[in-house]
Amino acid sequence: MSSWRRRHCFPLGWNWHTNRFLFHCFVLLFLLFFMFLLFNNNRWLPRQIIYRGIVEVDNTYSFQSKVSESIPKVFQKLVVSRSKNNQSNHRKVQYRRLPTVEITSNGASQNTPHYGYIINEAKKCQKSTPFLLLLISVEPQQLNAREAIRQTWGKEDLFPGIQIVTLFLLGRDAKGTGTTDQTIINESSQYHDIIQQNYLDTYNNLTVKTLMGMHWITTFCPKVAYVMKTDSDMFVNTEHLIYGLLKPEIAPQTNYFTGYFMKGYAPNRNKKSKWYMSQELYPGDLYPPFCSGTGYVFSGDLAEKIYKVSLSIPRLHLEDVYIGVCLAKLGIKPVPPPKESDFNIWRVYYSDCVYNQIVTSHQFQPTELLKYWNQLQQNKHACSKTHK
Known part of the structure; x- marks a missing residue:
């Protein structure tokens, strides 16, 4: 049987034992030729990758969501760009070291102005120019937090003669909580205070979210006097912010930026830390002065300046540090x-008179926010306070 196979598989005169080496060489050459074709023709990639592409975003690298679900891990380090000189729509494939990966539902380059609005409130500032615009970073599923803020420090008609605009900044649900797009749309239709863009709402995309707010102000509300960017788990004494800090009776300041002031902070090089910053992303030994992202206040003219300069600065995932760099x-x-x-990055022990004289306190649940806000409104007059 063995000799039959050899006669019918190889030509006469072929000596299997003496020419095995030649056979192995032939197989090896065939494999090398196949691999050459494989890695020099993009058509072997999954069709969606060729058609839609993998897009580099900022200093995080973002895969389009419909593509990434089926991409093996080995391919998640591919950055694909269109060849300008190739008329066949093939793509050049390059390998890059990726410091972090965020999955988005659309692609945007470093200099793309924004990710496209899913929900927008373009007419918020058309009737009149607000004195204070509140930009609140909140996750899509935090319905209770948004409702609590609407009833407390984010209420737009708190002070007669002082126009306040409240906007909640959202991306797309990244946690699979079941918060549907339609749920957010219904909420927006009721309250008209939500801005949502087409990126995944994750911690590493907080910088994207803040720049979304800066872009919105630049485009739709450029004359606003002051802006406060803060988070959904904050207690904000809007009254003390307006009358104790910003003082509407005097002309608005320009190039003004304040909050919980942080100076002389070094990058955290511990890879296990939430605030890890690699040497590659930020090689410096110290960050420039910045204000904690839990709550900072700036004059309206800075929104456009920060947004425009950000287009030339590689993104950092630590949002407050990045704004400091800008x-x-x-x-x-x-x-x-x-x-x-005035500004606190921790939770301050509650006291009527203490909370009457601060701007922010941290780590509040929606039920706690409602409780202590109502208590402050009932008892604040018992504390000595002078509005200047």
Whole structure:
């Protein structure tokens, strides 16, 4: 049987034992030729990757969601770009070291202005120019947090004669909580205070979210006097912010930026830390002065300046640090607030008179926010306070 196979598989005169080496060489050459064809023709890639592409975003690298679900991990380090000189729509494939990966539902390059609005409130500032615009970073599934803020410090008609605009900044649900697009659309139709763009709402995309707010102000509300960017788990004493800090009776400041002032902070190089910053992303030994992202306040003119300068600065995932880098490039220095106790990155023990004289306190659940806000409104007059 063995000799039959050899006669019918190889030509006469072929000596299997003496020419095995030649056979192995032939197989090896065939494999090398096949691999050459494989890696020099993009058509072997999954069809969706060729058609839609994998897009590099900022200093995080974002895969389009419909593509990434089926991409093996080995391919998640591919950055695909269209060849300008190739008329056949093939793509050049390059390998790059990726510091972090975020999955988005659309692609945007470093200099793309924004990710496209899913929900927008373009007419918010058309009737009149607000004195204060509240930009609140919140996740799509945090319905209770948004409702609590609407009933407390984010209520737009709190103070007669002072126009406040409240906007919640959202991306797309990244946690699979079942919060559907239609749910958000219904909420927006009722309250008209939601801005949502087409990126995944994750911690590493907080910088994208803040720049979304800056872009919105630049486009739709450029004359606003002051802006406060803060988070959904914050207690904000809007009254003290307006009358104690911003003082509407005087002309608005320009190039003004304040909050919980942070100076002399070094990058965290511990890879296990939430605030890890690689040497590759930020090689410097110290961050420029910045204000904690839990809550900072700036003059309206800075929104456009920060947004425009950000187009030339590689993104960092630490949002407050990144805004500090933008300010440093602009030559604008954040300033400490009038009182060190005005802004807090921790939860301050509640007292009517203490909370009557601060701007922010951290880590509040929606039920707690409602409870202490209502208590403050009932008891604040018992505390000595002078509006200047």
